[in-house]
Ligand code: NA
């Protein structure tokens with residue numbers, strides 16, 4: 049157990065001192081490797097094989113696709129489309145917010161991209177219509193987590209990388225229903241609160257307007273159809289679907305929406321690089337860190353520790369979920385997936401959970417962490433857009449947290465919610 | 475290599491000896507999960523070595539690819555950062571060219587012939603070549619015989635392979651072989667193969683019964699053809715410097731243990747092939763016997779591109 | 795002067811990255827078309843794309859060090875006073891520099907170790923996978939040394955190595 053304390057103690061020390069997470073992982077690995085006489089060469093070789101990984105190849109393409117869709121104003125069109133569908137319900141704009149995120153989630157794998165593109169338009173709009181700030185933030189931020197569970201999802205890819213030997217395609221398909229379920233659950237809370245707080249209905253559209261909007265948006269939404277359909281019908285693999293999505297988004301924004309310029313493309317490539325760089329660094333050094341963990345047999349220690357608490361699979365599963373919820377409050381989702389998967393997957397397997405199913409549970413649970421203080425990236429962005437202090441958003445968020453936890457439990461204890469669609473693909 | 479004092483190992487068997495010998499700990503990477511016969515053999519190997527050296531040499535097996543994938547393990551062993559690894563001969567052939575001959579199609583007439591070659595002079599000669607590349611190895615493990623399997627259309631003759639997209643390992647031999655059979659060699663990450671079979675991105679792949687079963691590929695591709703194109707053995711490789719640093723007694727103990735473990739592994743691997751053949755048949759897979767010679771003939775031109783193996787191949791064939 | 799040179803180099807690198815990313819995208823897309831439409835996939839495509847990804851990844855890691863844009867936890871850091879912050883900035887750059895030197899050292903060792911070995915499908919030298927470690931390590935060393943110098947002798951008024 050000393051190994052665990054040294055390894056994670058150093059890691060947290062460096063992170064809290066403000067050393068970038070990627071380098072905290074790397075430097076901790078080096079120090080621990082020297083202490084336990086693990087050849088350093090292994091760490092650096094693993095830093096390379098961590099990136100030189102076919103599964104990871106999808107990530108740059110999805111980031112690129114999401115950036116093209118944001119800068120190419122596909123998210124605008126998705127939003128209008130959502131308002132045609134749900135805009136006339138009470139709390140219409142809030143419902144549009146959740147629905148847009150469902151569609152946006154189907155084309156991008158990032159919740160932060162969702163908050164910053166859809167939230168930056170809808171939060172001000174909701175404010176103007178008399179919605180309370182905290183409610184607007186809560187709706188925007190929680191609904192953005194659909195993006196990490198509805199395929200495609202970068203975080204699912206991190207899970208596949210960390211778990212090893214897992215099909216991303218299968219994982220993607222497994223996230224589909226839980227993602228939609230999360231969306232519907234959030235819509236119910238959104239609606240009930242809107243009725244209670246007497247928020248306005250949205251505007252209606254004439255048939256002609258509606259048709260125009262649907263036509264405009266359909267090409268953007270088709271991206272989601274292409275990704276899922278392409279995988280199901282065997283046209284391409286999940287990694288390739290990312291490349292196809294990016295090329296498709298580029299083509300429609302350039303030739304049909306006609307709002308892509310060379311200058312914009314340059315900007316897209318540049319900002320995608322920045323996002324990607326942070327992830328690549330963490331993937332690289334967390335591979336070294338993972339190697340140190342494996343070498344010191346930490347996953348076995350943790351499994352044994354769980355077994356000393358209880359041998360009941362349900363208790364173990366609940367403990368894992370609790371652990372993920374707590375850690376998710378403090379740390380970045382991607383990092384946690386990369387670090388915890390090698391440790392927790394063996395425990396989950398022991399408790400009889402299918403690795404694909406566990407991936408969905410993990411991503412769904414850590415998604416809640418995106419909306420919680422003290423470290424919640426989506427919450428930060430949402431509050432910044434609304435100009436709301438983080439502590440003032442909590443009260444409105446509570447009912448949403450509750451529903452999200454409920455969805456996690458449902459998906460956990462009814463495995464077929466996740467595993468049904470992958471089983472259909474045959 | 476890493477030498478360290480470990481109190482817990484010397485306590486058990488030989489507490490009466492009083493002297494506290496320094497324990498040599500060797501780390502061995504294995505990429506298969508715990509229940510695979512190869513992995514079981516590695517644990518047995520480790521136990522035997524510990525027993526024979528009175529706990530002075532301790533091999534720690536890291537199974538399930540915990541220490542990285544196969545090619546990376548080979549890099550590490552060569553560099554001396556990892557002591558030992560259990561690997562297949564296909565990736566090793568990129569370093570030790572001679573072992574490539576065992577990875578050519580239809581090189582062994584049957585299993586008896588295979589063991590005769592591997593355990594005889596030729597096998598020894600090839601093992602000796604490892605030293606030129608900073609490694610040593612102790613004999614050949616059974617890694618099964620690879621066959622083609624497909625999703626919809628069974629392969630009952632070479633003709634049936636025409637135009638099928640078959641996933642292969644990205645090696646020249648596999649690619650060329652599938653091309654010569656008229657199919658389309660399709661590169662794909664192993665983790666994606668199951669879904670790619672299910673969805674139809676590819677029409678088939680190739681592997682032995684054990685992998686066919688454990689990967690679940692039999693569910694998506696139920697037509698399994700007994701054409702037996704490849705039968706590349708596996709090996710335990712070790713860094714040469716680490717090996718040279720061991721006492722002669724310890725070296726002997728490792729060699730003897732390896733021999734025993736290999737013997738047992740071949741038997742259990744062959745049993746497991748049979749067992750999983752039954753499993754997949756019960757699960758609904760159909761197994762096709764084919765005219766192997768037809769496949770052999772179609773593939774024969776591949777040997778024109780491997781003049782370096784000409785002499786070895788002749789000697790191997792002479793042992794039939 | 796040094797700052798200007800480093801900036802120029804970074805601009806060139808950014809162009810290089812844009813080109814690699816575009817090429818990776820095109821190769822993967824074309825692979826789908828070749829396999830699905832023409833039933834003749836490229837054997838080397840995945841391997842070459844992965845080599846590109848490795849180069850891309852390691853160079854962008856270095857550039858983000860220059861710009862101080864790697865993700866870090868700031869809630870504790872942001873509560874310290876100016877002096878402590880400066881001390882931590884110094885510590886951060888020195889630790890990263892140390893790590894970068896190890897990247898160069900072990901990257902070189904891997905390049906030497908893999909001499910004469912090739913990737914199975916594309917036959918590219920295997921050492922191409924480990925070169926980025928050296929290049930990235932060197933770049934990070936330049937950038938962090940420059941940051942340390944600016945932290946110790948803040949002449950220009952521009953706080954390099956500061957966040958954002
Ligand atoms: Na998504």
Ligand code: NA
Nearest residue numbers: 145149188191
């Ligand atoms: Na939203």
